[in-house]
Every structure is written in structure tokens, then in C-alpha cells.
Amino acid sequence: MSGNPLDKRYAVLGAMLIAPTVLIFCAVIIYPLVSALYLSLFTIFTPTLRGNFIGLGNYAYLANSPEFWRSLWNTLLWTVCTLTLQIVFGVAAALMLHQNIVFRSLARSLILFPYFVSTVVAVLVWRWLFNDLYGVMNHLMLMAGLIKMPLDWLGSMPNAMISIILVGAWKYFPFVVIAVLARLQTIPDALYEAAKIDGAGAWSRFVDITLPQLRDVLVVVVLLRAIWDFKEFDLIYLLTGGGPIIATQTLPLMVYKDAFGLNDMGRASAVAVSMMLVMLSFMVLYLKLAGRGERESQR
Amino acid sequence: MKTLAGRIAFNLFAWTVVLVTAFPLIWMILTSVKPQFELFRIPPTFWPEQITFEHYTRLIYETPFLKYMRNSLILGFTTTIVVVVVATLGAHSLVRFRYPGRERLAQMVLFTYLLPSVVLILPLYLMMVWLGIANTIFSLVIAYTTFALPYALWLLRSFMQGIPDDLEAAALVDGATRMEAFVDVILPQALPGIISTSLFTFILAWNEYLYALVLVNTDEARPLTTGVMSMLVSAFNIEWSLLMAASVMMSLPLIIIFAFLQKYLTRGFGAGGVKG
Structure with a gap:
């Protein structure tokens, strides 16, 4: 399978066909997912979008919050x-x-x-x-x-x-x-x-x-x-x-x-x-x- | 159910269940053609004593309903076209090509298909604000790909797996390139699957509410879902017949799909990961 130049060309073509999907996935799914994890370590005031790093503070708060x-x-x-x-x-x-x-x-x-x-x-x-x-x-x-x-x-x-x-x-x-x-x-x-x-x-x-x-x-x-x-x-x-x-x-x-x-x-x-x-x-x-x-x- | 009487009894029972299930929708249609004063009758009338279409004309001429509808149509068609084109190429690649990471990628598609949108929505909101495209239909198209693309990919992948490998191989032997084989052989075979996927994607986009609520805040870009709800919230006293007329109008594309294209819906269902 490897070594055949046609197979290699096909693999490149296959990768090109999936490329738009992968790019969109990275931009609108992977990046937001990682970003959500990152955001959860801050306290951010929504209207100004400013905030401070507080580590796991939000999680500690939730663990003690009856509402959660x-x-x-x-x-x-x-x-x-x-x-x-x-x-x-x-x-x-x-x-x-x-x-x-x-x-x-x-x-x-x-x-x-x-x-x-x-x-x-x-x-x-x-x-x-x-x-x-x-x-x-x-x-x-x-x-x-x-x-x-x-x-x-x-x-x-x-x-x-x-x-x-x-x-x-x-x-x-x-x-x-x-x-x-x-x-x-x-x-x-x-x-x-x-x-x-x-x-x-x-x-x-x-x-x-x-x-x-x-x-x-x-x-x-x-x-x-x-x-x-x-x-x-x-x-x-x-x-x-x-x-x-x-x-x-x-x-x-x-x-x-x-x-x-x-x-x-x-x-x-x-x-x-x-x-x-x-x-x-x-x-x-x-x-x-x-x-x-x-x-x-x-x- | 051997006897005739047993058969009739079962039919009556079955249809009672069906009509009870469909009652809310029947009631929606009946309410939408009753004059306003008839709604406050106690006991309520079942058949309208008088049929009127005034609520529909009011909806069209005196509310922003048509604007919302235009937005929803643009949003639905754009999302469907973008998602189905990208997903058709992607699914073809996942099914017919071999390269490292292919299996992982397929698994990831299924995983993202299950992700809750509330997790993605906050970063997406920040992203749209940062890009300066919040409050546009375009921002909603981007947001809708987060759930529509994994779904369409997965559906199309199942459809394309059902196309025999020999068909493409025969075309290649005849001297076609892979792209020619894709266009001439695979695409026509996959057409029913592509239609199913397009219908499902359009319905998903048409019905979406949460992203529209968070990302769009002006009537210029608001689709029907949030638009009609804002009519409910902003009204001083709720006009139920007007809202029911809006609900009927909003369900029109669905009714059309159900009437003419239902086989594509059920077929898509079989392919959509509930194989068991």
C-alpha cells in the first residue's frame, strides 16, 4: 500500500476533501470547547468582558452552592x-x-x-x-x-x-x-x-x-x-x-x-x-x- | 384481532390515541381561525362558530412576522447549502479514502454531534463580539454549523457506506479520475441521502432557538423562533389567536415536507445512528 505513488496521491486528495470539515470543526467546535474550559477559571463581567483569574474558584463556589x-x-x-x-x-x-x-x-x-x-x-x-x-x-x-x-x-x-x-x-x-x-x-x-x-x-x-x-x-x-x-x-x-x-x-x-x-x-x-x-x-x-x-x- | 368486531374496536382505539396525540396541533389550527371573542367563551367551542382569517392578515400586515420569516428562510437555506456541500465532500473522504487519523476523525464527528450547545455558546458569543459580526444572520449560520455539520456528516457517511465499492472501482477501470468518479458515479447514487440530509438540516436550522436568543438582538436579523416569542413577551395582553396563526405559518415548511417528501425523512432516520 505504501510506496505506490497513486495511493499517496489518493491520500492527499482524501485529506483535501476533508480539510474544510476539519477547519470548520477547529474554528467553531474545538476552539470554543477549549475556550470554555479556560473561561471557567476566570470571573468575567459579561457587559464589559473584563475579569480576573481565580483558578478553580468557580468550581469551589459551585460545590457549595445549593442552587447548583x-x-x-x-x-x-x-x-x-x-x-x-x-x-x-x-x-x-x-x-x-x-x-x-x-x-x-x-x-x-x-x-x-x-x-x-x-x-x-x-x-x-x-x-x-x-x-x-x-x-x-x-x-x-x-x-x-x-x-x-x-x-x-x-x-x-x-x-x-x-x-x-x-x-x-x-x-x-x-x-x-x-x-x-x-x-x-x-x-x-x-x-x-x-x-x-x-x-x-x-x-x-x-x-x-x-x-x-x-x-x-x-x-x-x-x-x-x-x-x-x-x-x-x-x-x-x-x-x-x-x-x-x-x-x-x-x-x-x-x-x-x-x-x-x-x-x-x-x-x-x-x-x-x-x-x-x-x-x-x-x-x-x-x-x-x-x-x-x-x-x-x-x- | 381475528373477529371483525375486534378489528373495529382496535381501529377505534388506535385512532383515539392518534387524535389525542395530535390534539394540540389540531387545536392550534382551530384557534387560529376563531374570532378573538370566541376564545373567551366558557365552555370553549370546539368548531369555530365563525371562520375568520383576520389573524393571518394582521400577522402579515401589522407585525414584523414577514421580516422574521425572510430571515429564517435565508438562514435555513444558507446553513443547509454550506453544511451539505462541506459534509458531502467530507463524508466521501471518510468513506472512500485511506489516510492516517481517519477512524479518529469519524469518532470525533459522532462525539461533537452529542455536545451540548450551552457549552459552546459562551465562547462563540465572545468570538462573534470580537469579530464584530454579532447581530447578523451570518453569525447564526456559523453557529448553526456547530450542530448541523456533525449531524449531516454522520448521516451522509451512513448513506455513502451503503453504496457498493465496485461502482467506483468500475469507473476507475474505465479511466475516470477519482473526482470524475465522485461526480458521475457516487453523487447520483447518494442523491436520496443528500436530499434527506438537506431536509433534516433545514428543519434543524428552522427550529433552532438558543443561539438565536443569545447571538441576535435586533429585528433585522431575528429568525422566526425568537421573533415570535418576542411577540408573546412584548404584547400587553396576549393575543392567543394571533400567536396560533403565527405557529401555523411557522409550521408551513414542515407541513409541505411531510406532505410531499416524507419518505426522505423516514429514510434519513434509519441511517442516523439509531441502527442498534
């Missing part, structure tokens, strides 16, 4: 709850849409739509649904006799946390649906036929055939969604703004608030870096799995 720990807790709570709902509803909806129902492709489009619609649109619609005086949610629940007084969906606890978890589940469960649906279509029918002959009921067919077949895709989906839910900003910021007070404030919202509300860019960077450290374990796990899948598919 509360935000971390909120992030974990939101991620676990909304992710669980996404998986449960996603798998159920995928199984449902896998069956022969009338106008199936229209049904699929309607289910997928929330995932592709802008978060801004989703939030506006839900804020209108949650409206305390004229919102449909309160009206329906009053009519059904579930509540006696209209609820304050976004302005009080624990309602605000429950609301963002529900809207998050609604917005992102279609991702699970698409991934699972694609996998379901590749499970051979013969497996089900054989199980039927052996006298397996619908439930045991689901547990013994469908679930094991879905396992790999579910692991990947859970990891990806966990990473994306953990760093979610738009949906929570626009629904509650982190309120009431800091009851629904997650780490990404704390970064934004510290940088542009409290004007301390150094501390905001420290929060962002800490957040990334927590996420890193998930990211490494996903990279490992993806790498394994690659090698298998190349075999």
Missing part, C-alpha cells in the same frame, strides 16, 4: 421521568402503528409531527392549552370532575415540573416510535408463527420475542435521548423559565441565567463544564456501542 445541586437534581429528575414516559409511550405507539389500521400512513404522520415541529410552536400551543382561565386542559378536567378549581399548570409546584415532563414526553416520544417501528419491520414473521404453534399467547409473544429483538435498538435510543433530554434548554426555558423561582431550573438554564442574567460568564462556563462532565459517561457509553455496531456491520 438543586439544578443538577432537577435535570436528573426531568431526564429520568420524561425519558421513561417517552420509552413507554413510544414502544406502545410503535406496536400499535405496526398493526394494520385504516389510514395507517396518515396516523403515522400525525404521531411523528410533534417531533419535527419547532419547540417554540409546541410551547406556544401548550401554554395556550394550559392557560388558567380559558385553557382547554382545565376545562376538560373540571368537566370530568378530576379537579374542583382551575389548576395553575406552570406557575406552582409540583405542577410545573409535571407539566414540563408531560410536554417533553409528548414532543420527543415520536423519536422512539420511528426507531422502534423500523426495527419491528425487520423481525421475521416466522418467529411469531412458531411461537403461536407452540401455544404462546399475545403477551408471552411480546415478552419472549419482541422485547429481546428490540433490546439493542432500545439501548441506543435510551442513551441518545438521555443525552438530548439532559441538555434540553428551549422547552423548559420557554415553558417555565426555570420557575417558580428555581423549582424547574435545570443546568442548561442555570448556564444561561449566570451568563446573561447575573452577568458572570466565568461561573456560567464552570456550570457548563460541570454539566458536560456529568454527560460524558453517557456519551462515552454511546460512542462505545456505536463503535461496536460499526465493526459488526462491516464484517
Whole structure:
């Protein structure tokens, strides 16, 4: 392979083709990433962008800050709850849409739509649904006799946390649906036929055939969604703004608030870096799995 | 589901679930065509008693909505073109060429695809201020490449891995150079993948909120996402029917893509790293 002048020329051509990508990556991803680590060692006043080196001072401050720990807790709570709902509803909806129902492709489009619609649109619609005086949610629940007084969906606890978890589940469960649906279509029918002959009921067919077949895709989906839910900003910021007070404030919202509300860019960077450290374990796990899948598919 | 009755019951159940899921979006459309006073009816009416498009005309003539829309279109198309061109060349290189560091590079692409934008946003903000291009659409195009480029590269790489090596080899035997083989053989084969990637990139750029919130502070460069939200915040009393009309208008490109190009969306999904 080496020594052949053609191979060498090809390698140069390959490098030239990837060069724009590498340059852009260095300028807008690698440099900012390193810069974020560096910024977190300073205290920087945002409007003037002046500041002093304080070493690990920001991190020491965060370790003793109840607000940081509360935000971390909120992030974990939101991620676990909304992710669980996404998986449960996603798998159920995928199984449902896998069956022969009338106008199936229209049904699929309607289910997928929330995932592709802008978060801004989703939030506006839900804020209108949650409206305390004229919102449909309160009206329906009053009519059904579930509540006696209209609820304050976004302005009080624990309602605000429950609301963002529900809207998050609604917005992102279609991702699970698409991934699972694609996998379901590749499970051979013969497996089900054989199980039927052996006298397996619908439930045991689901547990013994469908679930094991879905396992790999579910692991990947859970990891990806966990990473994306953990760093979610738009949906929570626009629904509650982190309120009431800091009851629904997650780490990404704390970064934004510290940088542009409290004007301390150094501390905001420290929060962002800490957040990334927590996420890193998930990211490494996903990279490992993806790498394994690659090698298998190349075999 | 052997019996007819069982089949009908299942269909009814399935469609109830679908309609409940889609209800917020149906409600958005219905609200946008109701006259303002009908919104404050208790109990609320489901079908509008009277259909009106006044909110749409008001949106277009009395608010900066069209300006935001123009910005969003420029931003979406520019980002898509830049990202897809760079990513197509890059993905081709990652799939068909051998050079040291190639595998590491592919891994890095996947890693950056998972990075949270709040980590990058503060240095990027400082960078834009320093370059003197804060508050421009151009600064947003640069910022959007941070998430769109890794995504497009990864997607295109999966698509291109599906193109058999023999095709390019045959063209080379026939005397084509590698670049000619790329243009004449690989590109036509990769076209469906390129369309999928372009659609996803456009949707990502169209829907983005955080960078637009931080980097742009004037109506001249503001895209729809932050623009419409500023209409909500600045209003003295919130006009929900106007906001719902804005939401419908904002979803129009998506509705068009869903109606005509949906197969490209589902195909892109299969390739996008959720292979399992």
C-alpha cells in the first residue's frame, strides 16, 4: 500500500476533501470547547468582558452552592421521568402503528409531527392549552370532575415540573416510535408463527420475542435521548423559565441565567463544564456501542 | 384481532390515541381561525362558530412576522447549502479514502454531534463580539454549523457506506479520475441521502432557538423562533389567536415536507445512528 505513488496521491486528495470539515470543526467546535474550559477559571463581567483569574474558584463556589445541586437534581429528575414516559409511550405507539389500521400512513404522520415541529410552536400551543382561565386542559378536567378549581399548570409546584415532563414526553416520544417501528419491520414473521404453534399467547409473544429483538435498538435510543433530554434548554426555558423561582431550573438554564442574567460568564462556563462532565459517561457509553455496531456491520 | 368486531374496536382505539396525540396541533389550527371573542367563551367551542382569517392578515400586515420569516428562510437555506456541500465532500473522504487519523476523525464527528450547545455558546458569543459580526444572520449560520455539520456528516457517511465499492472501482477501470468518479458515479447514487440530509438540516436550522436568543438582538436579523416569542413577551395582553396563526405559518415548511417528501425523512432516520 505504501510506496505506490497513486495511493499517496489518493491520500492527499482524501485529506483535501476533508480539510474544510476539519477547519470548520477547529474554528467553531474545538476552539470554543477549549475556550470554555479556560473561561471557567476566570470571573468575567459579561457587559464589559473584563475579569480576573481565580483558578478553580468557580468550581469551589459551585460545590457549595445549593442552587447548583438543586439544578443538577432537577435535570436528573426531568431526564429520568420524561425519558421513561417517552420509552413507554413510544414502544406502545410503535406496536400499535405496526398493526394494520385504516389510514395507517396518515396516523403515522400525525404521531411523528410533534417531533419535527419547532419547540417554540409546541410551547406556544401548550401554554395556550394550559392557560388558567380559558385553557382547554382545565376545562376538560373540571368537566370530568378530576379537579374542583382551575389548576395553575406552570406557575406552582409540583405542577410545573409535571407539566414540563408531560410536554417533553409528548414532543420527543415520536423519536422512539420511528426507531422502534423500523426495527419491528425487520423481525421475521416466522418467529411469531412458531411461537403461536407452540401455544404462546399475545403477551408471552411480546415478552419472549419482541422485547429481546428490540433490546439493542432500545439501548441506543435510551442513551441518545438521555443525552438530548439532559441538555434540553428551549422547552423548559420557554415553558417555565426555570420557575417558580428555581423549582424547574435545570443546568442548561442555570448556564444561561449566570451568563446573561447575573452577568458572570466565568461561573456560567464552570456550570457548563460541570454539566458536560456529568454527560460524558453517557456519551462515552454511546460512542462505545456505536463503535461496536460499526465493526459488526462491516464484517 | 381475528373477529371483525375486534378489528373495529382496535381501529377505534388506535385512532383515539392518534387524535389525542395530535390534539394540540389540531387545536392550534382551530384557534387560529376563531374570532378573538370566541376564545373567551366558557365552555370553549370546539368548531369555530365563525371562520375568520383576520389573524393571518394582521400577522402579515401589522407585525414584523414577514421580516422574521425572510430571515429564517435565508438562514435555513444558507446553513443547509454550506453544511451539505462541506459534509458531502467530507463524508466521501471518510468513506472512500485511506489516510492516517481517519477512524479518529469519524469518532470525533459522532462525539461533537452529542455536545451540548450551552457549552459552546459562551465562547462563540465572545468570538462573534470580537469579530464584530454579532447581530447578523451570518453569525447564526456559523453557529448553526456547530450542530448541523456533525449531524449531516454522520448521516451522509451512513448513506455513502451503503453504496457498493465496485461502482467506483468500475469507473476507475474505465479511466475516470477519482473526482470524475465522485461526480458521475457516487453523487447520483447518494442523491436520496443528500436530499434527506438537506431536509433534516433545514428543519434543524428552522427550529433552532438558543443561539438565536443569545447571538441576535435586533429585528433585522431575528429568525422566526425568537421573533415570535418576542411577540408573546412584548404584547400587553396576549393575543392567543394571533400567536396560533403565527405557529401555523411557522409550521408551513414542515407541513409541505411531510406532505410531499416524507419518505426522505423516514429514510434519513434509519441511517442516523439509531441502527442498534
